[in-house]
Amino acid sequence: MTAILALNSSVLGDQSVSRLLVDEAVQQLSRVNPNATVTFRDLGTTPIPHLTTSNVAGVRAVAATEHDLIARDLSDVLIAELRAADIVVIGAPMYNFSIPTGLKAWFDYVLRPGVTFSYSEAGPKGLLDSKRVIVIESRGGMYSEGPAQAFDFQEPYLRTLLGFIGLTDVTFVHAEKIGFGPDAREAALASAKSAIARSASPA
Ligand SMILES: Cc1cc2nc3c(=O)[nH]c(=O)nc-3n(C[C@H](O)[C@H](O)[C@H](O)COP(=O)(O)O)c2cc1C
Secondary structure (H helix, E strand, O other): OOEEEEEEOOOOHHHOHHHHHHHHHHHHHHHHOOOOEEEEEEOOOOOOOOOOOOOOHHHHOOOOOHHHHHHHHHHHHHHHHHHHOOEEEEEOOOEOOEOOHHHHHHHHHHOOEOOOEEEEOOEEEEOOOOOEEEEEEEOOOOOOOOHHHHHOOOHHHHHHHHHHOOOOOEEEEEEOOOOOOHHHHHHHHHHHHHHHHHHHOOO
8 A cells, every 4th residue: 555645835725836736646646556545744734833942852852841842742743654655745835945934844853863864974874765755846936947047945955855864766846937927827737737647657
């Protein structure tokens, strides 16, 4: 049985492009894997708390206080969801050239020393087993080519974060020029849906 973890992080509710495309990816993957289970986590509508001075030790050191223990337990849950998944679908809109703070907070809980990555003399090592990751990147502008390419702090950042914990089998699906009017938006959605269909199909 295939386990799918679907993460959303848009704050735009029903207007969200990435949420629509995450649903499309889940549908396509469920069609190809009929017995798949799907776990949804919505970091946009139900954000997880940011790390603060009072709880950071729960994730990055030894949990001592009640707040630390709450953070550690949440980190355990999020990492267990990630470990259990065979395929991860991440809705990652571009907000201010990078990712939404809700998604960043999720990474803050999931990148955990000694659990999902380790350091040695050879450098950092990701500790998660490899799995397929499909990242849906919705963007108001155009960053995959052209003059704004240099301002894409979203895709290289996500590639680094995922690779850091051992997830290197990553497909990025772009829905670009969402802010360029209805025709451009429709074209972006059609192109992204085709890319999702290709990446959902067995190799
Ligand atoms: C807070 C915020 C910041 C944004 N910053 C950017 C940006 O830096 N570059 C860009 O091309 N589009 C930007 N946009 C537009 C979004 O990338 C675009 O609306 C995209 O569809 C968002 O994905 P979503 O609909 O799933 O939330 C921003 C939108 C919001 C709400």
